[in-house]
Amino acid sequence: MPNYLEDYKTYYRLRMQRYENNPDYKNSYESEKAIYEAIASCNVLEEFKNKPGNLNEKNAVALIVDEYNIRLKHYNEIKEPIRAEGCIRIIEKAKTIDKVAELITMVGEEENKTMLAITADSISPFDDAGYLERIELGEKAEVPDKYKASYLQYANEEKQNLVNTYNNTEKNLNNWEPGWKFNFDRIWEERHRRLLPFPDATIQDNILKIKNIRDAH
Amino acid sequence: MPIDATMLDAMLGTFRTMMKDCQEKKLSGEDFDQMEATLNRMEQLGQEINDMGTFSGQLMQEGLFMKFSDHYGKLLASAARQQQSSTSNSYDESTDKNLLNQTLQAYRDTITRIKENKEQTKKMLGANASDADVLLKDKAITDAIEHVIKVGETGISYPAFLSEMIKSGLDKAMEGSALSRDAQVYLLDAAKATASNPYYIKKEEDKLNFFDALVKASPAGVPNNLQYTLGCDKSEWKYQPGINKWNKIKEGWDKAIFWLDEWITSYCSFAPQIKPWSDAENPVESTIESQDCVPGKLRAWEKINQRYFNQSLLELFRHESFAWDVKYHSMYWSQEYMEFLLKEVELVCQPFHAPSAPLIEKAAYFHKEKRKVSPDICEPLLRYAKYFDSYFGEGEFQKRFGLPEKVVTNAAAWEWDKFSF
Numbered sequence: 247m248p249n250y251l252e253d254y255k256t257y258y259r260l261r262m263q264r265y266e267n268n269p270d271y272k273n274s275y276e277s278e279k280a281i282y283e284a285i286a287s288c289n290v291l292e293e294f295k296n297k298p299g300n301l302n303e304k305n306a307v308a309l310i311v312d313e314y315n316i317r318l319k320h321y322n323e324i325k326e327p328i329r330a331e332g333c334i335r336i337i338e339k340a341k342t343i344d345k346v347a348e349l350i351t352m353v354g355e356e357e358n359k360t361m362l363a364i365t366a367d368s369i370s371p372f373d374d375a376g377y378l379e380r381i382e383l384g385e386k387a388e389v390p391d392k393y394k395a396s397y398l399q400y401a402n403e404e405k406q407n408l409v410n411t412y413n414n415t416e417k418n419l420n421n422w423e424p425g426w427k428f429n430f431d432r433i434w435e436e437r438h439r440r441l442l443p444f445p446d447a448t449i450q451d452n453i454l455k456i457k458n459i460r461d462a463h
Numbered sequence: 464m465p466i467d468a469t470m471l472d473a474m475l476g477t478f479r480t481m482m483k484d485c486q487e488k489k490l491s492g493e494d495f496d497q498m499e500a501t502l503n504r505m506e507q508l509g510q511e512i513n514d515m516g517t518f519s520g521q522l523m524q525e526g527l528f529m530k531f532s533d534h535y536g537k538l539l540a541s542a543a544r545q546q547q548s549s550t551s552n553s554y555d556e557s558t559d560k561n562l563l564n565q566t567l568q569a570y571r572d573t574i575t576r577i578k579e580n581k582e583q584t585k586k587m588l589g590a591n592a593s594d595a596d597v598l599l600k601d602k603a604i605t606d607a608i609e610h611v612i613k614v615g616e617t618g619i620s621y622p623a624f625l626s627e628m629i630k631s632g633l634d635k636a637m638e639g640s641a642l643s644r645d646a647q648v649y650l651l652d653a654a655k656a657t658a659s660n661p662y663y664i665k666k667e668e669d670k671l672n673f674f675d676a677l678v679k680a681s682p683a684g685v686p687n688n689l690q691y692t693l694g695c696d697k698s699e700w701k702y703q704p705g706i707n708k709w710n711k712i713k714e715g716w717d718k719a720i721f722w723l724d725e726w727i728t729s730y731c732s733f734a735p736q737i738k739p740w741s742d743a744e745n746p747v748e749s750t751i752e753s754q755d756c757v758p759g760k761l762r763a764w765e766k767i768n769q770r771y772f773n774q775s776l777l778e779l780f781r782h783e784s785f786a787w788d789v790k791y792h793s794m795y796w797s798q799e800y801m802e803f804l805l806k807e808v809e810l811v812c813q814p815f816h817a818p819s820a821p822l823i824e825k826a827a828y829f830h831k832e833k834r835k836v837s838p839d840i841c842e843p844l845l846r847y848a849k850y851f852d853s854y855f856g857e858g859e860f861q862k863r864f865g866l867p868e869k870v871v872t873n874a875a876a877w878e879w880d881k882f883s884f
Binding site for chain 1: 516517519520521523524526528529530532533536537540553554556559619620621622623625626629630689690693696697700703704707708711712752755756758759760762763764766767770771773814815
C-alpha cells in the first residue's frame with residue numbers, strides 16, 4: 247500500500263527543486279516552496295485539502311510572471327518595445343489576479359492586443375524600394391528623345407502603382423486597427439530601421455519622394 | 464457574398480470540431496454557451512464579409528479565437544473538477560487510481576488524436592502520403608507518451624507517477640520539445656541544400672546548437688521550450704539585417720549583368736530572331752530600343768546603387784554574394800562570358816555610345832558557340848534533389864518534379880581563383 251502523503255511530499259519537493267537557484271524562476275520557486283512547506287507540515291493527507299488556501303492559484307500567477315519576465319528581458323534585449331509592452335501589461339495585471347480562470351482570460355486578451363499592435367506596427371510597403379527605383383529609371387535614364395515620353399509614362403504608371411499600394415495597405419490595416427494611417431516616423435524606430443539596408447540619407451530621401459508622390463496623386 | 468467555403472472551413476474547422484466534441488460529451492454551462500455564441504459570431508461574420516483580410520481582421524479585433532479557446536479551456540477544466548469532486552472526500556486508493564486513470568486516459572486520447580491527425584494529413588497528401596511519415600515526427604512524441612503511460616501502469620501512486628514525470632523530464636517532453644530537434648535538422652539541411660546565402664545556414668546552425676546546449680544544460684536532457692523559442696527568435700533577429708543587405712547587393716549586380724548581356728547581344732545580327740526581342744511586336748525596333756536605352760538604365764541603376772552602398776557597378780561584383788553564387792553554382796553565366804561582360808562591355812556601355820564591331824563579333828561568338836552559360840547551372844537543383852531524396856526516398860524528387868535537362872554549353876566550368884575583371 248503506497249504512502250500517499252509521503253509520495254505527495256516527494257512530488258511537491260521535486261516541483262520546488264525544479265526552480266531552485268534559477269534566477270529566472272524566483273517567483274515560481276517561492277510559490278512552489280510555500281506549497282511544499284504546506285504539505286510538509288501535514289501529518290495526514292486530508293489536512294492538505296484546506297492547508298494551501300489559494301497557493302495553487304498564486305502558483306499559476308507566479309509562473310506567468312516569471313515566464314513573461316523572461317520574454318520581457320528577451321524583447322528588451324532585441325529592442326522590440328511593442329512585444330515588451332505586451333509582457334509588461336501581462337506581468338502587472340497578473341499580480342492583481344488570484345484566480346487561474348481570470349489569469350488565463352487576461353493573458354489571452356493581452357496576447358490578442360499585442361498581436362493587433364504588432365500587425366499595426368508595419369512599415370510595409372516602404373521596405374520595398376522597387377517602386378522608387380523604377381520611377382527613377384523611367385525619369386533619369388539617359389535615353390534618346392524619341393523614347394523619353396514612353397519612359398516618363400512608365401515612371402508615372404509606377405507612381406500610380408506606388409500610391410495604390412500605399413492606399414491598399416492602409417485599407418487592409420484598417421481591418422485590424424480602425425483609422426490606421428501610414429506613419430513615416432515609425433521607419434526610424436530601431437526594430438524597423440535595422441532591417442533596411444540603406445543609409446539614413448537614402449531613407450530620408452525616399453520618405454520625401456513618397457510623400458510628394460502621394461500628395462500629387 | 465460570404466467567404467469562400469473552403470477558406471472558411473480551413474479557418475473555423477478546428478473550432479467546429481471542438482464544439483462538436485463538447486456537445487458529444489454533453490457538456491453544458493456558461494462557458495459552453497459562450498463557446499457556442501462565439502462560434503456563431505465567427506460563422507455570421509463568415510457569411511456577412513466577402514474579403515478574407517477584412518474577415519481575419521474582424522476576428523482579431525473582436526478577439527474571437529481567443530474568447531473561444533478561453534471558454535473551451537474553462538469548460539474542460541470545470542468538467543475535470545466535477546469528475547474529481549464526485550469521488551470520496553478522503554484520499555484513498557480509489558481516489559488515487561481515479562486521478563491516475565484520468566491522466567493516463569488523457570494521454571491515450573492524445574495518442575489517438577496525433578494518429579488521427581496524421582491519417583488526415585496522409586489523405587490530404589494523396590499519392591505522397593508517405594511524406595507525412597517524414598514531416599510529422601509523431602513517433603518521437605507518441606513513444607514518449609507511451610512511455611509515460613507505461614510508467615503509470617506499473618502500479619505506482621498518482622503522486623509517484625507525477626514525480627517520475629519530473630525526474631525523467633517527460634513533463635517537458637510532453638510540451639513538444641521531443642519534436643524540435645528533428646525539425647531543426649531538417650531546416651538546416653534545407654538551408655544547406657538551397658545555399659542561397661550564408662546567413663540562412665548560420666541562422667539554422669545557431670538554432671540547432673542552441674537546442675543542443677539546452678539539452679546539455681538540462682538535468683533530464685530536455686530543453687526548456689520557452690528558452691528554445693526565444694533563442695530561435697533571437698537567431699532570426701540577428702541575421703535578418705545581413706540577409707536583407709545581401710539580397711539587395713545581389714540584386715544590384717544581377718540586374719547589371721542582365722542589362723550588359725541585353726545590350727551587347729542586341730547588336731548581334733541574329734538578335735531579332737531570339738528572345739526577348741523575337742517576342743516583341745516589332746523585333747527589329749525592339750533591338751534598337753535595347754541598343755539605345757539600356758546604357759541609360761544601367762548608369763541610372765549604378766547611381767541608385769552608389770547611393771545605397773557607395774560602390775560602383777564593378778565594385779558590387781566584388782561583394783561576397785557574387786563569389787558565393789559562383790561557389791554554389793547559382794551563377795547562370797559562364798566565367799569567360801562574365802569576364803567579357805565586365806572587362807570589355809561594362810566600360811563601353813554608356814548612354815549614346817555603341818560598341819565596336821570586334822566587340823559585337825565577340826558577343827556573337829559567345830552566343831553561336833554556346834559559351835555563355837555555366838555548365839554547372841543545374842547543380843543547385845541536383846543538390847536540392849539529393850536533399851529531398853535523403854528525406855523522402857531515392858528518386859522521389861525526379862519522380863515528382865522531374866530533373867532539368869542537361870544544359871547545352873561549351874563553356875568551361877568556373878575556376879574562381881582564375882577569375883579576374
